[in-house]
Amino acid sequence: xxxxxxxxxxxxxxxxxxxxxxxxxxxxxxxxxxxxxxxxxxxxxxxxxxxxxxxxxxxxxxxxxxxxxxxxxxxxxxxxxxxxxxxxxxxxxxxxxxxxxxxxxxxxxxxxxxxxxxxxxxxxxxxxxxxxxxxxxxxxxxxxxxxxxxxxxxxxxxxxxxxxxxxxxxxxxxxxxxxxxxxxxxxxxxxxxxxxxxxxxxxxxxxxxxxxxxxxxxxxxxxxxxxxxxxxxxxxxxxxxxxxxxxxxxxxxxxxxxxxxxxxxxxxxxxxxxxxxxxxxxxxxxxxxxxxxxxxxxxxxxxxxxxxxxxxxxxxxxxxxxxxxxxxxxxxxxxxxxxxxxxxxxxxxxxxxxxxxxxxxxxxxxxxxxxxxxxxxxxxxxxxxxxxxxxxxxxxxxxxxxxxxxxxxxxxxxxxxxxxxxxxxxxxxxxxxxxxxxxxxxxxxxxxxxxxxxxxxxxxxxxxxxxxxxxxxxxxxxxxxxxxxxxxxxxxxxxxxxxxxxxxxxxxxxxxxxxxxxxxxxxxxxxxxxxxxxxxxxxxxxxxxxxxxxxxxxxxxxxxxxxxxxxxxxxxxxxxxxxxxxxxxxxxxxxxxxxxxxxxxxxxxxxxxxxxxxxxxxxxxxxxxxxxxxxxxxxxxxxxxxxxxxxxxxxxxxxxxxxxxxxxxxxxxxxxxxxxxxxxxxxxxxxxxxxxxxxxxxxxxxxxxxxxxxxxxxxxxxxxxxxxxxxxxxxxxxxxxxxxxxxxxxxxxxxxxxxxxxxxxxxxxxxxxxxxxxxxxxxxxxxxxxxxxxxxxxxxxxxxxxxxxxxxxxxxxxxxxxxx
Numbered sequence: 001x002x003x004x005x006x007x008x009x010x011x012x013x014x015x016x017x018x019x020x021x022x023x024x025x026x027x028x029x030x031x032x033x034x035x036x037x038x039x040x041x042x043x044x045x046x047x048x049x050x051x052x053x054x055x056x057x058x059x060x061x062x063x064x065x066x067x068x069x070x071x072x073x074x075x076x077x078x079x080x081x082x083x084x085x086x087x088x089x090x091x092x093x094x095x096x097x098x099x100x101x102x103x104x105x106x107x108x109x110x111x112x113x114x115x116x117x118x119x120x121x122x123x124x125x126x127x128x129x130x131x132x133x134x135x136x137x138x139x140x141x142x143x144x145x146x147x148x149x150x151x152x153x154x155x156x157x158x159x160x161x162x163x164x165x166x167x168x169x170x171x172x173x174x175x176x177x178x179x180x181x182x183x184x185x186x187x188x189x190x191x192x193x194x195x196x197x198x199x200x201x202x203x204x205x206x207x208x209x210x211x212x213x214x215x216x217x218x219x220x221x222x223x224x225x226x227x228x229x230x231x232x233x234x235x236x237x238x239x240x241x242x243x244x245x246x247x248x249x250x251x252x253x254x255x256x257x258x259x260x261x262x263x264x265x266x267x268x269x270x271x272x273x274x275x276x277x278x279x280x281x282x283x284x285x286x287x288x289x290x291x292x293x294x295x296x297x298x299x300x301x302x303x304x305x306x307x308x309x310x311x312x313x314x315x316x317x318x319x320x321x322x323x324x325x326x327x328x329x330x331x332x333x334x335x336x337x338x339x340x341x342x343x344x345x346x347x348x349x350x351x352x353x354x355x356x357x358x359x360x361x362x363x364x365x366x367x368x369x370x371x372x373x374x375x376x377x378x379x380x381x382x383x384x385x386x387x388x389x390x391x392x393x394x395x396x397x398x399x400x401x402x403x404x405x406x407x408x409x410x411x412x413x414x415x416x417x418x419x420x421x422x423x424x425x426x427x428x429x430x431x432x433x434x435x436x437x438x439x440x441x442x443x444x445x446x447x448x449x450x451x452x453x454x455x456x457x458x459x460x461x462x463x464x465x466x467x468x469x470x471x472x473x474x475x476x477x478x479x480x481x482x483x484x485x486x487x488x489x490x491x492x493x494x495x496x497x498x499x500x501x502x503x504x505x506x507x508x509x510x511x512x513x514x515x516x517x518x519x520x521x522x523x524x525x526x527x528x529x530x531x532x533x534x535x536x537x538x539x540x541x542x543x544x545x546x547x548x549x550x551x552x553x554x555x556x557x558x559x560x561x562x563x564x565x566x567x568x569x570x571x572x573x574x575x576x577x578x579x580x581x582x583x584x585x586x587x588x589x590x591x592x593x594x595x596x597x598x599x600x601x602x603x604x605x606x607x608x609x610x611x612x613x614x615x616x617x618x619x620x621x622x623x624x625x626x627x628x629x630x631x632x633x634x635x636x637x638x639x640x641x642x643x644x645x646x647x648x649x650x651x652x653x654x655x656x657x658x659x660x661x662x663x664x665x666x667x668x669x670x671x672x673x674x675x676x677x678x679x680x681x682x683x684x685x686x687x688x689x690x691x692x693x694x695x696x697x698x699x700x701x702x703x704x705x706x707x708x709x710x711x712x713x714x715x716x717x718x719x720x721x722x723x724x725x726x727x728x729x730x731x732x733x734x735x736x737x738x739x740x741x742x743x744x745x746x747x748x749x750x751x752x753x754x755x756x757x758x759x760x761x762x763x764x765x766x767x768x769x770x771x772x773x774x775x776x777x778x779x780x781x782x783x784x785x786x787x788x789x790x791x792x793x794x795x796x797x798x799x800x801x802x803x804x805x806x807x808x809x810x811x812x813x814x815x816x817x818x819x820x
Contacts, residue, residue: 037073038135039115039126043088045095047111051391052131053091054156054166055084056119059258059287063122074126076118082372083286083315083380084158086344087180088114090381091155093343094388104392113150117157119287124162128154128169149175153391155384159285160184160231167196178390180383183310184234188422197419199386200310200332201427201452203231207238209330209429209450210281210307212460215246219279219305220492221473222248225268225292226283228255235283235309249473249492251277258287269295272304279305279471286312293321305469313432314379319442326468330429330450335382335415341375377444386417393417427452433466480523482510499523501686516680518687529682533599533691534759534766541597544766551590551773558781559583565788570795578629578652582622582780588615589773593766600678605693609676610667612769613704617663619776620711620742621656626780627718627735628655663707670700681758690758709746715739734779741775 042057060078064071095110113131117124134150153176157163163182170177171194178197179187185204187196214222224240226232232255240250252275256268269292272280282289289312301323308329312318375381389412409418419425431448447464477483477496482505484495499510504519504526513519513526520527534541562571562579571579592615595608629652674697681690695701716739749768756764787794 034133034136036126038130039073039123041113042116043092043112043114045092045111047095047099047109049108049110049152049395050150051091051095051110051112051388052127052151052154052156053088053112053114054117054124054127054154054162055088055114056158056162057081057084057088057116059119061118061120061123074118074123076116076123081317083317086372086381087158087384089344090337090340090378090384091388093337093340094385094392096343098388098392104389105396108395110392117159117162119159119162121162121165124157125165125169128166131170132173132175149173151175152395153178155180155387155391157182158380159229160187160234161229163187163196164193164230167193171195176391176394178387180387181311181380182231184230185238186230186234188424190422193423197390197423199383199390199417199425200380201429202422202424203235203309204238205427205450205452206309206330206429207235208242208452209427209460210239210309211242211246211248212450213328213330213431214243214248214279214281214307216460216462217468219468219471220248221277221279221471222250222307223272223275223277223280223304224250224253224283225272225280226253226255227285227288228257228260229285231285231311232257232283232288236281239281239283247492249490251275251473251490256288256292258291265291265295268292269299269301272296273299273301276473277471278302278469279307281307282312283309284312286315286318289318290321293318293323296323297321303469305471310379310429314377314444316374316377319434322442325434325436325442327434328447328466328468329432331432331444332379332383333428333430334376334444334446335378335413337375337378337382337385337413340378340381340385341373344373344375382413382415386412386415390417390419431462433464477505479505480519481505515682516689529687529689531680531689531691532685532759534597534762535599536597540759540763544763544770545594545597547770548590548593548766551770551777552587555583555587555590555777558777558785559587561785561788562781565795568788568795570784570787577649578622578625578656579781581656582619582626582776585615585619585622586773586777589619589769593769596762596766600691600693602677605676605678606671608693609695609701609704610671612765613667613708614660614663616708616769616772617711618656618660619773620708620715621659623735623738623776623780624659624711624715624718625652625655627715628652631718631721659711663704666700666703666707670697670704673697674700684757688758692758692762705746705750709743712739712742712746716743734783738776738779741779742772745771745775 043053057080058076058078059081060076062075062077091114092112095112098104099109115127115130117127131151131154132149154166154170155178157166157179158181160182161184163177163179164184164187167177167187171192174195176195176197178199180199182198183200183203183206185202185207187193187198188202188204222243224236226236236253236255240253243250252271254268254271256264273296282292284292289308303323306324306327306329308324308327310329310331313327313329314331318324389410390408393408393410409416411417417425427450429450430446431450433445433447434442435445437443445464447466448460448462450460452459473490473493474483474486474495477494481496481498484497485491486493486495499505499519502518503510503512504523505511516529517526518529519525534544536542536545559580562576562583565571566576588611592608592611595604595611598604676693676696679692679694681692684690716736719733719735719739745768749764752764753761753768
């Protein structure tokens with residue numbers, strides 16, 4: 001049985017609150033008298049167990065108090081709220097069903113006392129006291145008193161604030177309270193409300209569902225309004241917390257209630273009209289949303305996407321406001337209660353309050369089309385139905401305990417009923433959309449579902465596609481731009497700034513591409529960088545390769561001409577052996593330029609610079625030997641001068657070998673100590689990768705070039721000194737011009753090489769090699785070929801020696817006959 005002496009405890013509690021001491025009789029018994037006037041139930045029926053019911057049939061009350069006389073009792077007033085009446089009839093219907101069943105509480109009759117709370121806390125607390133005390137005017141408490149609470153359990157209230165007051169009071173006496181519509185998350189706290197249970201999910205889950213709904217449609221800029229009550233304030237706080245986690249920004253959040261001055265409602269309406277957000281989340285009760293919509297319709301108001309809570313979204317009496325067309329929100333699942341419509345159409349006598357017509361119970365409502373008789377959208381009524389069955393199952397049997405509710409798990413009318421440790425059911429919702437029918441009226445359409453028992457990514461689902469407006473503070477940034485927060489505004493308000501070079505934009509910020517990647521033109525994807533090197537697939541590479549091969553072919557042609565005329569005086573003059581060696585080295589000079597074309601590799605990098613250095617030194621050494629031959633030949637004509645025997649053919653060969661060996665030694669040390677190697681140069685161009693050869697040792701490279709330059713300068717000086725020696729074919733003049741070209745090319749090469757970017761550095765080096773090679777060949781060999789082919793009459797010993805007395809025959813005889 002439930003806790004005894006609850007009525008007496010309730011009266012003692014009243015005395016303690018008001019600082020009064022209860023009277024004591026001569027026998028020591030405590031006499032408790034009821035303070036004030038008892039309220040009569042709107043619907044009642046006697047039974048073995050009484051079940052209390054409290055619903056807001058009206059949403060206003062009269063309290064006359066002038067502090068000069070005893071205040072009159074609280075009295076509900078205003079229009080009858082037919083939806084709440086249907087809730088009460090659902091409780092009455094469930095009790096009738098249970099009384100007629102044999103499997104639940106057999107031989108036990110359930111009765112009920114249903115009161116009107118006026119939707120207010122004072123009346124709800126007053127009714128709660130009556131549930132504990134009953135209607136008796138007084139009690140005498142003595143040790144033999146076995147008085148118990150007048151009700152076994154209570155269903156109600158429909159609102160959170162009255163339910164909190166009832167729960168605080170009934171919880172003291174462990175009288176179970178099962179609410180069908182009080183959703184405040186605060187009521188899940190079992191430390192404060194140990195006897196409170198409910199068949200409707202907590203607002204904690206509804207707030208999370210609304211946040212997922214707003215995120216699903218991309219509404220990142222919203223307005224928020226709420227009822228200034230426990231329900232509205234706690235519900236909105238839960239929603240704002242969940243919305244913040246989803247990255248949703250709130251332009252404004254305002255509270256109001258029907259009890260506020262009208263000026264406050266007007267201010268809320270003006271805030272809505274002047275807002276920039278197109279979506280409004282309204283965590284209000286049905287009365288407050290009606291008051292707000294009536295105010296908004298007084299002036300021209302933009303259309304908004306309304307997001308509603310179950311307190312008003314599925315209320316048929318709010319459907320009359322066309323401005324709410326398209327409203328979205330979560331409601332309790334629609335259900336059907338068989339045979340309930342018949343009871344609703346033939347209701348019992350109902351006391352609706354002072355000044356209102358009392359129903360006789362004989363009225364026929366079958367032809368009346370009002371929200372009360374519409375049983376096609378039974379949502380909260382089913383919560384009342386389930387609450388009554390939960391109480392019946394808890395009472396069933398002799399072991400009636402308060403916490404039996406926690407272990408309840410049954411199915412009624414096809415709907416599961418159960419509670420968790422907080423007294424809450426498994427949270428499931430329907431996503432309801434207000435859609436306009438063909439006749440222009442609004443109706444509820446289920447377009448989705450939310451089930452908190454599933455994994456988070458599967459909780460929210462859509463069954464229909466709907467068109468919704470866009471509600472953002474700032475449009476999404478285009479590819480290639482990033483978000484920059486606007487000072488003093490929420491994070492959803494931002495400017496779009498271009499991303500820097502080498503960056504792409506994701507949804508929120510710019511990120512740098514990897515080192516070997518570069519953004520595409522839209523700057524939304526990193527693509528591999530273009531790899532660049534001098535190749536045979538491009539025009540420049542082809543031209544240089546053709547010039548290189550053409551130069552080698554020209555040298556080969558000159559060699560053939562010289563070989564066929566090897567016995568002629570012009571070929572035999574000035575050491576034909578050095579001439580053929582010079583032709584061979586020129587061929588290598590032309591061909592070594594090909595190693596600079598193509599993708600660099602370890603071998604090509606080492607080969608290109610060392611081959612270039614050695615072949616050019618070999619070439620310059622041959623030219624230097626020929627220059628020395630010219631000088632020594634004329635020195636040999638001086639009486640007593642025997643210089644020619646010290647610079648004969650063996651010495652000339654040794655000179656070439658020595659000069660070339662020095663360069664070979666430098667290149668060997670270079671390759672051993674710090675050889676060139678291929679690298680990816682990503683610092684020169686941000687959008688391209690240059691494949692090139694790193695010198696390894698810049699000092700070794702410049703030593704190779706410096707040694708070539710030293711020999712070339714020495715050769716130029718010697719040739720310049722011999723340019724005016726008498727002869728019809730003074731080769732020193734041509735050597736002077738060739739060295740002049742050579743030096744000019746390589747002096748120009750240095751600044752051009754340093755300043756040329758990427759593959760053009762390689763092209764400059766190839767050009768310098770080809771230009772100097774062509775210069776040597778053109779100045780030294782082309783004049784001789786011209787005489788051999790076109791002026792054969794000049795290719796004679798007599799002509800080369802000259803007819804004038806100053807001619808020097810030693811120039812011709814400086815080369816031994818065996819050379820030919």
